[in-house]
Amino acid sequence: MKNLKGALMFAQSGGPTSVINSSAAGVFIEALKSKNITEVYGAANGIKGVLEEKFYDISKEDMKELKLLKNTPSSALGSVRYKLKDASVDDTDYKRLLEVFKKYNVRYFFYNGGNDSMDTCNKISKFMANSGYDCNVMGVPKTIDNDLFGTDHCPGFASAAKYIATTVMEISLDAKVYDTPMVCVIECMGRHAGWLTAASKLAAVNGLAPDLIYLPEVDFDIDKFVEDVKDVCAKNNNKCIAVVSEGIKNKEGTFICELVAQGARDSFGHAQLGGVAATLANLIKEKTGFKTRGIELSLMQRCGAHLASKVDVEETFNAGRIAVKAAVNGETDKMVCYERKPGKKYEIEYKLLPLELAANTEKTVPLEWIIDDGRNVSDEFIDYALPLIQGESKAPLENGLPRFAKLKKIFVK
């Protein structure tokens, strides 16, 4: 535990969320107040910006704009998908980071991201410690996927969940207006964890639950799916709303969308998914002759900041502030996490988790919450997620449209 004096470097990584900038706002506003923090830097495009010495001087930004960050979706500094090699295999990047840290006297390094980013953060933390360079390293979590280990939920999940539940309610009303058959397949993000898809179940609290929900945690059987849809249609005036995860796989482990088309892969070697809704909608059309619609919630579910949850925005802001306070007090090698207090009333406590525990461990939806032979989720999920989507917090309107933060982004030379 060392109380250091020097610059703070903050970087955003991985897929953006509606509230990732709220953490940035929390970090920046708190860091600018701290006496131990001499400079506040924001790296352009994550760790790449640090490696390339491309970062912004946050003290040059207007406080008004920094506050608007709280309700501005997407990563304002730019993001990156770049996975560091193990230092034991190739330490080139680490040495370069150390060089940059020394040059700018960076004594606080904060990385904001999901699983892969916490892994990056952990590796950097260990390398700096092993090199004898004093730097307090903190992970600030974010991921709409909600799959980080060691935290009750992840910053960004609740806003995406609120977007999904609200949108599924609206689509449910729309898709059922005609007296003719209609099957609607809605696709949510979440490669390996079904939290976002499960969020559609929240619509049940106001009476508009989807008919079928399929999570990637359990095998997906196409023939059974067709039967499930037919069953719902038979009972329900030939209407059916099914919500599926982009990551559903058959029991052989093949992504459903890959059964139709060979998918490209992203830079981490993850299969590049999408098109499940369209694929299944076409299949149902073929098997039943019914009119169908495949709807992909695409980027909207992660950038729909106009539907952000106030709980999420505030917690995410606090996570940023608390990371700064903890680091200034000498904490290092930790990720901020949320612990839910027991009792009926929803309340959380902010805790610090060792980075190696957070890195690379995926938290999926408990199998006992997946019910009805894999086509629905239980009320336990609602009890878990409903408190998270409460309240509204969004950008002020200007000209009837959101006024998002506009940063000057002045590079440090």
Add this chain to the structure above:
Amino acid sequence: MKNLKGALMFAQSGGPTSVINSSAAGVFIEALKSKNITEVYGAANGIKGVLEEKFYDISKEDMKELKLLKNTPSSALGSVRYKLKDASVDDTDYKRLLEVFKKYNVRYFFYNGGNDSMDTCNKISKFMANSGYDCNVMGVPKTIDNDLFGTDHCPGFASAAKYIATTVMEISLDAKVYDTPMVCVIECMGRHAGWLTAASKLAAVNGLAPDLIYLPEVDFDIDKFVEDVKDVCAKNNNKCIAVVSEGIKNKEGTFICELVAQGARDSFGHAQLGGVAATLANLIKEKTGFKTRGIELSLMQRCGAHLASKVDVEETFNAGRIAVKAAVNGETDKMVCYERKPGKKYEIEYKLLPLELAANTEKTVPLEWIIDDGRNVSDEFIDYALPLIQGESKAPLENGLPRFAKLKKIFVK
């Protein structure tokens, strides 16, 4: 001009909108107050409900729920796509309608819909008049397409426009986070009229205009599109946001999506569109090697009531009320329309237009507003549309999610 005493029959037709029920609320609340209106009926699934004697007794509904209709998307009574034949060809349906009207003493018939529905409404109006049956017939317009003739704009358009502009802003931020190339193609509804696609331009007022906008009013050239995207990418760090109408066609008149797949047709013989964004995104990927994303705003753009424009909700509610007042005062064979008053301050006057003028005439975006060789729209469009998307009006939240109207829907026996 006859002052009639009898029942009012209201029916919703065509594709739903975020605010179509606001007109229903206006009609119902005003009609329930009128001494000349003995009963208030809501037809199940448009004209089909009347033909089949399936309609609800609106007086049995709670006033609280009727008020919630104002912010409940989609057609609460159910909709239909059913085009009446010309009475001169086959008057079976008309005779049946007359029979039902007589049986229930329907003296006020209101039809809520777009182009095709105004045509239906017009035909019914003429048939009743020719049959010597006194019935005041009113068209209440709605269409997100904004293509009805004789009105400054159409109820429902502004809310869809606000949804599109807001969502395009959010997507613009999201799609540009990485330092790698990214081309995003966003698809909006609007078969023959580009009003909705043009609405993406409103994002310009807060600095997030899309780079390219293609309306169906002008020919679409695929090769030129690829060049346009390349040009934008070259100037713009390999990022491009293009917004296209589902209805863009090449100069031979073939829908772009049909160039790839043979489309199905709906019950009116309209080509069933969709998939333009995916088609063009794939094309750009093939031609440039860049990462691309095709995003269809699908049903969300017409049912996203959480983003409704207050101007739209209020005008649409008033349109319903004014239709009732006018009919009770003896008006018939008219459609309610909006006339914009001259001057800088946005204000409208509600007028009545003969139904035959409203029926079947499509109003498209003025060609002089389509600029930059067909890849952008001018500021005149912004001047026209921006006043329409002002203010917010949405359902109250319950459990953090919208509380939409729940009608009892008690059938009249």
